[in-house]
Each structure stands twice: as C-alpha cells, then as structure tokens.
Amino acid sequence: MMKQLLNFVMLFLVSIGISGCRDNDQHASGPTTSVEKQFRALYKEWKSQSESVKHYSYHEAYVELPAFGSIVALGPDVLPLLKQKLHEDPEDMILAYAVAEIKGWKPEEFEFSTYEEFRDQILARMEKEK
Secondary structure: OOOHHHHHHHHHHOOOOOOOOOOOOOHHHOOHHHHHHHHHHHHHHHHHHHHHHHHOOHHHHOOHHHHHHHHHHHHHHHHHOOOOOHHHHHHHHHHHHHHHHHHHHOOOHHOOOOOHHHHHHHHHHHHHHH
C-alpha cells in the first residue's frame, strides 16, 4: 500500500514538473541533467516493478506499471534517453511503447509481429524525423 502511494506521488510530481531528483545545481547543469536524473530513477523503478509481471508475455503488463507512466510523463525531453536505451539495451524493447505514446504514434500504424520488430521500426521512424 505504501509503495503504491509513493508511486502515485512520484507520478504526480513528475506530471507537474517537480522532482525530488533535482538538486541545487540545476541552473548550472540545465534541464537535460534534471530529466536524465529523473529518467534514470524512474527506469530503475520500472525495472524493479517489472519483476512482478515478468511472467506475462504481453506488453500491457509492463506499460501499465506506475513508473512506466511516469517515464512517459517526462514528455519529449526524455526521447533522446529512450532512444539511447533502446539502442544500448535491446531487451528493453517495451520502451518503444513509451516513445510511441510520447510522439502520439499508434502501435497499429506499424506492421510488426514481435516486440523487436516494433522497437526497430520505432527507432527507424525516430531517425527519419531528425
């Protein structure tokens, strides 16, 4: 119960642009550092939460986790970090759904039969839009 409350509070704070991850040197380091810190913390939390659904074979179990929603709530500023993560860690292909949601892309717009194919198509579309 307490963990759910903390996840809700974190999602709320991220959605209104306040984060416990910010530090006093934010102005010196710029907003990218703040987003990166938030993303790293939320990614770690998402991976932890994913342990509870790892036996499910469908992506909804992963994208419905609170930390995933918090990652999406970071908005367009997190896209370069998601792109980097999708390149570096191919096992995190579910993060392609975060990119699609932030960009407003519908998964039905893509033709894929595996999560790997979806990830690859998301990355290719991101490259095209540079």
